[in-house]
Amino acid sequence: MESRPRDSGPRSNGRRHRTLLAALITASLAVPVSGAARPAAVPAPAPVVLAPLRAATPAALAERYAVNLAGIRAAGRMAADHGDRRRAAALRAMADPARRFLTFDGRDGGRAAEVFGDLSRAERIAVLVPGSDTSLDAYGRFRAGAATLQRELGDGAAVIAWLGFETPGTVSAEVLTPGRAVDAAPRLQRFVRELSAARPCLQRPACSTTPGKIGRTGPGPTARISLLCHSYGSVVCARAASGLPVADIVLYGSPGTGVDTVGQLRTRATVWAGRGADDWIADVPHVRLPLLFTTVGFGTDPVSEAFGARAFDAGGGGHSDYLKPGSTSLRNLARIVSGQPPSEGGRHA
Template identity: 40%
Template sequence: MGRFTRTLTAVALAATVVAGTAGWASGSTQRAVTGPPPGTAAWRADTALGRTLPDPRDATPAQVSRFFGELSGMERQELVERHPLVVGNLDGVPLELRYRANSLALRASHDPRYASLAVPGRQILAFDPRGRGQVAEVFGDLRTARHVSVVVPGSDIDAGTFDRRRDVYGTPAGMARSLYGETGAGSAVIAWAGYTTPVGLGLDAATGGLAQAGAVRLTRLTAGLAADGLPAPVVFCHSYGSVVCGIAARGLGATDLVVLGSPGMRADDVAGLHTRARVWAAKDDTDWIDDVPHVRVAGLGHGNDPADEGFGARRVPAEDATGHTGYFAPGTDSLRAFAAIAEGVTR
């Protein structure tokens, strides 16, 4: 009888997710950008180097890295100039070539959404103009960093909102910049908006389809970092981004997973994530995410709250953070704790 009652309760709560009576609002349905980078067909047909180029559809980041390691500097530059969108988005390509390729691609774009990203000096690790646009940017010297962090954002993030001036610490660039400022020398932070996020808090945000697609791309990112000889990262996952991280956890190769303002990770507890990474969770008392049912039934909802004691995550202090996007605000206990985790200080 108890199980039956719990099931009815879960169904009722899931219904409120769809109806929008428990914190979810309407949102438009999105189609995930998946598959290889734009320009792949021309890349695959290119025989200018007299050798077969690695197929972006199925080459692993390690295979891509080995291929580029065998090229001369002139050959590398030729590929950057001929195929900037492939080189700039292909995990396993040395990061310096990706910066160069994405700079070329951004300068060639006439979309005003990307104007600020094309400013000289920005280290753009990925730039995919398809759909709403996807971007990744590096803060710090990733090549020499002893500690690397990746920030994975939640809903309503794309090329146009990557570093908006409003609600700065709800953007990947704002979160990453703030974390880098708290850590500084010896650390680098990647702001990764490399997946199609939900728009609004409708059905996309209540289900796992976009997160599944995002998890594949996030896993390839971290595999690319490893192939390029960079340290295993700490991954910070905000809001719906924590759903992405929960699905990807098994294959991320991260030292730590830090979730904040999480609607759930599609796992009952830390053991259900099947990861060797240490798992941390932060949630402040004023975060509206508490109004969302932490259930998972009939494909709706994302499961248990990682900030609950029973989930088994290590708790990050967040009492002085405000709202859903205040965790990276300067001066907060949560930001200080995040920096300690990013630098490997907290054990």
Template identity: 50%
Template sequence: MSVRTRGTRLRRGVLAAMITAALCGPVPAAAQPRTPAPAPAALPDLPAATLDVRYTANRGNIAEAADMAEAAGDGQRERALRGLAASGRHFLSFDGRGEGRAVEVLGDLATAERIAVMVPGADTTLDTFDGPSSRIGGAARSLYEQIRRQAPGTRTAVVAWLGYAAPKTISTDVLTTGRAEDGARELRGFVSSVERLNSGARVSLMCHSYGTVVCSRAARGLAVADIAVYGSPGTAADSLAEWGTTARVWAGRGERDWIAHVPNASISVLGTTIGFGADPTSRDFGARAFATGDAGHSDYLAPDSVSLKNLARIALGDAWAVTGG
């Protein structure tokens, strides 16, 4: 048996073990009764003049959802929502039902020259939205602050986009593109609405973990300047050419990221493709490498990190300043 054949069988064996773990692992809180929440607020379309109206309506909707969570005895959800409803926070959309969806804006979306949209991976819900830079809300704040330090004269906005139902890590959903396909449709619609709102802005996508699959499925023909993928398990493509994008695509993986041990393979099981194929950080894939230092899977937006500084450069369009992997 050749070395290549043994390697292929090993990757498929590891992938099969992952499938077993996903099928047989403990079922997370999603299987428990849902915490009640109001329907999303009725919102106007997205011209610049309506941004404040949307922000105010969503703040009220979040506060109402927090009251309902309190009444239902869900302290974790209530605490999370009270934080999101704080004065000065701006949510472009919010849906407190189920695991929830939320899109937060930092900066002025209508006048920004550069807009970075952050697309999170598995286990991202309203309960895990806020917190340190390992979570989508904290990551967006970290990137926004870094951009302002590196380019204080540039008008920027950063969007924490929880606009899809992210899969659970222990689930079969995290091994297939189903949730990513749904997320890609939502992401394409969101980017189109941003383009209508601010046609002069240069938009970039910052995509983490399973979010890299979402971005790859959304990329074809999308009006974005740059796409950065990091901590990726694969993007459901064998090469960048399959993405159908003219954007500059960047890929990075930290030295301590456990995702490196996930096999870059895919197999068909009962008509469903499991796994996400080629490693986007490999030389043959075709993406531009960016340095990430010793980042772990949740550390890419950590303050003062190599990866954060490079992601800020990518968001700013400073390709010449990005250090290589």
């Protein structure tokens, strides 16, 4: 993958890992946190409390979309009154009547779940879980990737961009520890279980009919749901994986998951892992170091044979290129979501 020489041998690798990890921690702790207004400092109204989505019918979804659109507009007005032009502009874009949000909460940095495609008729659903530096203020790349994936999947598929937690900064102490993932995992579990219960499949061949394995328990099939987890999002998905009613858990651009093997995820889903040949995440040390109040690092490399995931070819792209139009990674992610084997290619480790 790389032309530059590497140290060889366990001692050299161990030294390299410790040195790089120390540099990451030092850089993270050296970043000032008081210079600019934190996203959580932007006020927003409390969202309307909605009952769980019982059925993803067009009428029920339209009602939910309307409620969240009103909440986005209210948050935009409050951000403008507060003088935060960046947040206000982001919320004005989100308030486009053509956009559809299953959830929205503008408080504490912001949470949202945006739908691409017709969820009421989708046979295949991909839930995207983002990595670091994703927020309402920096939402464009995440949204663009979700829209691109939905176009690649085509009719009969929906993609949900799930920004359901406060992501860590790429250069921060939090990005090296599981704290944000611990907080996010129960939210992701609730979201996916509600989605599975509400989204019956229309065409039986496209869905699982095995109660308790994929989809809701009880009679009738459900849509095929896949979790696509990028970067730090893979740590969140690993924490949430146990018992989730999903067909696939896909880890890409992952720094590790916090467990050593797929078996420790305690999931019946098929676990996939891929990494682009030019992704800098390959140089993040795959170690876990217990400290006084937390653990630093996420352990085994998900694309390694030791982890035990099914490898897929992610092409030659970098850390932000997995959903790039025309890419190998996009094509293979779409194939996995559709229940098809990814195209063959080399393991990019």
